[in-house]
Amino acid sequence: xxxxxxxxxxxxxxxxxxxxxxxxxxxxxxxxxxxxxxxxxxxxxxxxxxxxxxxxxxxxxxxxxxxxxxxxxxxxxxxxxxxxxxxxxxxxxxxxxxxxxxxxxxxxxxxxxxxxxxxxxxxxxxxxxxxxxxxxxxxxxxxxxxxxxxxxxxxxxxxxxxxxxxxxxxxxxxxxxxxxxxxxx
Numbered sequence: 001x002x003x004x005x006x007x008x009x010x011x012x013x014x015x016x017x018x019x020x021x022x023x024x025x026x027x028x029x030x031x032x033x034x035x036x037x038x039x040x041x042x043x044x045x046x047x048x049x050x051x052x053x054x055x056x057x058x059x060x061x062x063x064x065x066x067x068x069x070x071x072x073x074x075x076x077x078x079x080x081x082x083x084x085x086x087x088x089x090x091x092x093x094x095x096x097x098x099x100x101x102x103x104x105x106x107x108x109x110x111x112x113x114x115x116x117x118x119x120x121x122x123x124x125x126x127x128x129x130x131x132x133x134x135x136x137x138x139x140x141x142x143x144x145x146x147x148x149x150x151x152x153x154x155x156x157x158x159x160x161x162x163x164x165x166x167x168x169x170x171x172x173x174x175x176x177x178x179x180x181x182x183x184x185x
Contacts, residue, residue: 001109002110002112002114003116004132005034005116005133005136006127008137008139009027010138011144012143017149022171026169029069030175035074039077040116042118043082043120044123058072076093078093078095080097080104081095082096083096105127125151125154135177136161137176142171142172160181
């Protein structure tokens with residue numbers, strides 16, 4: 001069975017704000033490795049549209065090797081987008097989900113292949129609440145944002161996690177690898 005891996009950048013105070021963190025070469029490499037080992041990534045509309053930023057750099061590289069390599073991987077990986085408002089997508093490697101998140105993800109988990117990443121805060125929370133996440137990778141940056149989108153604002157129940165390992169990046173960010181162990185009512 002394929003694993004669902006939730007991976008996201010966040011500030012020390014729990015906010016998901018890509019503008020509050022430093023996306024250096026090492027961070028790009030970390031996420032490039034994650035993308036390279038996966039067979040698909042799930043996005044909500046907002047994060048998908050944010051990630052479209054990378055499309056032009058496949059044909060017109062920036063000159064920053066880590067960012068350019070990340071752009072190529074982002075272009076290549078199949079993307080499944082959950083949206084109530086988008087009717088079509090113009091990224092060749094992307095498709096709109098045609099079922100609700102629970103049915104779509106349960107079916108994807110049963111198919112052969114590699115891991116499936118989840119990169120949108122709303123989808124991460126929805127899948128955690130449905131007990132469908134197999135691993136969480138929270139990249140916590142040494143920044144206190146003070147406000148923004150809280151990752152854990154809509155968790156519907158207590159979730160216990162087992163720490164699998166950590167990885168410290170040179171810029172001070174720490175990636176925490178967790179496995180959900182049980183759901184408490």
